[in-house]
Amino acid sequence: MSALPFPASVYAARLARAGELASAAGLDAVIVGPGPDLRYLLGVEGDTIERLTALVLVPGADAVIVVPRMELAKVRDIAAGELGVRIADWVDGEDPYALVLQALPSAATRVAVSDALPALHVIPIGERTGVRLELATPVLREARMVKDTAEATELARAGAAIDAVHRRVPEWLRAGRTEREVAADIAAAIVEEGHETVEFVIVGSGPNGADPHHEVSDRVIQDGDVVVVDIGGAVPSGYNSDSTRTYAVGSPTDEQAERIAVLVRAQQAAVDAVRPGVTASEVDAAARTVLSDAGLGDAFLHRTGHGIGVSVHEEPYIAPGNDLPLHEGMAFSIEPGIYFPGEWGARIEDIVVVTADGCRRLNVAPHELRSVG
Template structure:
């Protein structure tokens, strides 16, 4: 059974905001399938299956949850039961997509669907309603991008928990161990330090560190290796951690050490740039400019950051070309990296929350090249 991390009135407020934003967008309703949006709005966790589960939020009217009868037990302990929301259940042989129309006070001319709802459901819902579904992302994004005080508490909890793991990592790194061995030990530590699960563990040693999305391999860690460790997962509330540090086994090459010092400066420049009114692309540029001035522009292969909350990756995205102004309560990563194929890579990542006059950094372990042992 799921235990709600927040009081029922928090979820009631989220639903009301979703309804208000739906109305303001000109949509007649939004339809939200399983995934992070559904977890955020009513605390239902899990993935989409071939049987339709959906939350229908009309612009005017009460929300309804459509769920297979065999899944009714999963609603216990969620905001659906806490708020006594209307539930419409169905069994195999029924037409669940037609129930969406039943859940609406009138037939809408426009509907939005969450981006996690598969075509398997989106197309027949559109057919039953006689409309072309649109993405509900603008409505759902607006609600989730600005974290309230309770959400920020959970993000702080997640940040402290993953910091505790990073403090243990130097003792796990030594020559002769494989990346896989280290990753297994880190995954156990993530749970031991207060996470529900280890959602991801990247251990990129030596040349593997030059692949930003390398996970683990059977490569044996060697003396002198630079090792990228990117880890995170949800705490019991479902809010996520995500932090990357770069370690060295033994003595680093002078060139690598110097370049990582520049990376530290780039990451700090981006953190320093964060405040309300500054755009996402300006924060990205703050990190990118430091690296470019040092001749390392081509070594930075990805955006500077991503939002975080009930998903590890969500809006806002701190990337070139994103003119979105930052607002107080936004939470996202700052994680520039440099990568040299066949040799080594490095990345430094913190989660920050925008405050009234800057930002709060949620990860506090050392940012420079950290020695193992």
């Protein structure tokens, strides 16, 4: 039975598409190191270590993967058996960069590397090829941004699983417990509800909620705290969830309730703005305008969203100045937030997938401020 999350034909099509995009960009080759790009193209992550693993894509030619023989078992059946990717394996004491050069066209002048390939390998490859390497990000981004039906299905699976966790948060979130204790319960539930890995757990209570990237601490949650809970993980196929809800331990103040109600409206305005042809910056502006009109514009410290797939954060980025038009199949978060340093913060986040005439929201757990404890 195949170890691939999707049928081999899906990965064959992805490899072909990446080759077409590389050719259209005028590239002679693309070198992909371990990480999300390799997982997208081959269904395996690979290991970023001192030993070189690299997939070499040359438009119009068979792909080659250079891999240490000690790592060969991870890719042999998938690459050679199902996708027809040629394997060039090596052992310690041999020169893996010579294998990369052998896979490149002899007259190559434009070679791009994935952004996850370590400098430890990028510099020797550049020195040996004699060409100025460039980033393959534009090519690989174009391939990954638009999700196919199978990818959208996996993102929906991940979204439903993280919604199930949010519905259970009131079991653990109460005064007298630390953020770390609550986070441990949430992490266990992320796996229980169908994820293979826990990618992150943020429990930001009271003033810690005013830090958008706070994770957890030993702060004891108090009655009256507003608490940001931002959580996500990867389901077995490698596709990720990411959803944020804001809770009140006990009763919020009238000001807190009013401001969070505005935030919920801002998030909905951005969701309503999503459709093919609209730019990423226009979606961002939809949320930002609602907050600004309510006098909360300065409290919104970050972009409205980010793409999601085999990475938690990938393109497209829903941010000011990004004039990228949206296309059917793009998947990204909508997550405006408001932050009041030293006091409290709030954020509401869903993943959406662009449809022919709007978008499909993958997270449906209640958005309104929920009192717990």
